[in-house]
Amino acid sequence: MLTELEITQYEVFGFVVLRGFLTQHDIDTLNAEFDSALERAEATMERASFRKQLNWWNFKPDTSYTASLLEQPRFLDKVKQLLGEDVVASFSASNSFSGDRTDWHPDTSQKNWRGLKFGIYLQSLDGTNGALRLIPGSHREPMHSEFKRIPLKEGFAHSGTNLQEDGLSVDQVPSHIAAVECGDVLIFDNYAWHGSYGGGEDRRLITMGYFAAPKTPEQEDSVRQQVEAEAKIRDVFPLLVRDPFWLNNPDSNPERAKWIATLRKYGFIGD
Ligand SMILES: O=C(O)CCC(=O)C(=O)O
Numbered sequence: 001m002l003t004e005l006e007i008t009q010y011e012v013f014g015f016v017v018l019r020g021f022l023t024q025h026d027i028d029t030l031n032a033e034f035d036s037a038l039e040r041a042e043a044t045m046e047r048a049s050f051r052k053q054l055n056w057w058n059f060k061p062d063t064s065y066t067a068s069l070l071e072q073p074r075f076l077d078k079v080k081q082l083l084g085e086d087v088v089a090s091f092s093a094s095n096s097f098s099g100d101r102t103d104w105h106p107d108t109s110q111k112n113w114r115g116l117k118f119g120i121y122l123q124s125l126d127g128t129n130g131a132l133r134l135i136p137g138s139h140r141e142p143m144h145s146e147f148k149r150i151p152l153k154e155g156f157a158h159s160g161t162n163l164q165e166d167g168l169s170v171d172q173v174p175s176h177i178a179a180v181e182c183g184d185v186l187i188f189d190n191y192a193w194h195g196s197y198g199g200g201e202d203r204r205l206i207t208m209g210y211f212a213a214p215k216t217p218e219q220e221d222s223v224r225q226q227v228e229a230e231a232k233i234r235d236v237f238p239l240l241v242r243d244p245f246w247l248n249n250p251d252s253n254p255e256r257a258k259w260i261a262t263l264r265k266y267g268f269i270g271d
Contacts, residue, residue, distance in 0.1 A: 002081050010082060014139030014192035017178055021074075021185040022120070031122055033063045034094055034204055041096070041239055048236050049156045052099035056239035058092040058206070059246035067092045067246055070208055071255055075118060078187065079210045083114055086213040088262045089255075090115075093240070095205040097130070101170045101197050104135075105158035106144065107190040107209075108229065112222040115211035119186035122204035126179040130199025132186060133175040139189035147193050157233060171197040213262055220266070227267045242269055 002016075009016040022030075041054040048055075058066040069075055070089040079087050107117060125131035137143050148160050151167030173195070178186055188194065190211075196203075214220040234240045247269065249256050263269045 002078050007081060010187060010189070013134075013136040013176070015134050015136075015176075015178065015186060015188035017180065018185045018187070020181070020183050022183040024183075027122065027182055029065045030120070030206060031204075033058070033066050034096075034122065034206070036062045037094060038096055038202075044239060045237070047096075047098060050099050050154065051097055051102050051156060053102075053237075054096045055237040056094055057241055057243075058094055059241065059243035061245050063092075063094070064245075066094065066206060069118075071253055075208065076255065079116065082116060082187070083210065083212040086215075087210050088213055088259045090209040090211055090259075090263065090268065091207075091240070091242075093207045093209070095207065097196075097199050097203040097205070098201045100130070100199050101154060102195045102199075103154040103156050103158075104147075104152055104161065104170060104173060104193055104195040105156070106138070106160075106193050108226065109144065109158075109160050109191070110222045110225050110229070112216070112218040113190065113211065113226065114219075115190040115209065117188055117190060117210075118208040119188065120206040120208075121180050121184075121186075122182060122206065124181045125199075125203070127177040128198050130196045130203045131180060132178045132188075133170070133173075133195050133197065134178060134188060135173070135175050135193045138193040139191035144191050144193070157236065170195045214266075223266045230268065 006016045037056055038054070041056050045054065047053060070092050119132060135147065138147055148162060151162050151164040153165070153167040153169045155161045155163045180186065214223045247260060249260065260269065
């Protein structure tokens with residue numbers, strides 16, 4: 001379980017780092033599955049943009065351990081502490097970055113959305129080689145929207161940025177550098193602005209996305225808009241797919257069955 005201090009950090013800063021969270025078995029298995037899926041991704045698509053990013057979802061049989069983290073209580077219990085009991089797991093993704101930067105962006109600016117992401121880097125990182133940078137407090141207004149006033153030099157998938165040739169480059173923006181050892185796990189709010197700088201070849205990141213099940217019409221709208229956002233990003237990254245292997249739920253996991261029903265209801269999964 002998260003401590004009171006960890007919950008407070010997440011609430012106030014918009015992120016928290018859990019140190020030494022993974023076992024060596026986790027790290028070895030995640031890397032082995034990553035190797036096999038990376039080969040498929042390299043054969044399927046080009047690395048996108050200056051990020052030189054490959055991005056796929058872990059719902060095929062050869063990444064089943066990675067996907068199973070979504071359901072493991074050591075992750076899920078924490079999500080429930082932060083978002084409430086009724087949550088939905090939306091994706092388990094892997095990223096290989098070979099660019100030296102990721103532009104500043106939040107995962108969403110969609111109003112009435114409540115969601116978070118786990119970030120698992122499969123190597124130790126600091127400010128010199130691509131650790132995630134976050135702007136503390138940018139998950140909340142007014143900072144979240146105020147940040148859009150800053151002219152930025154680089155942009156990729158997020159439309160809400162003020163892109164200008166002479167804007168700030170990633171490393172010129174004041175931020176917290178979330179240095180990690182392999183085995184640490186980050187949790188960050190989907191509204192938090194983040195980026196990275198200094199990365200090398202094949203910098204590996206596994207992410208897991210969860211959101212609070214919508215309770216009001218406004219929240220339902222925001223979830224539907226997220227479906228549209230997901231479809232747009234899939235145009236760039238065609239391997240962001242919920243494979244039938246995961247949807248078939250062979251072990252009849254009750255949490256997964258509930259998530260799939262909600263994902264289907266809002267249109268994340270077609271018929
Ligand atoms: O590590 C990076 O370069 C960026 C990761 C990121 O933007 C994300 O997971 O949303």
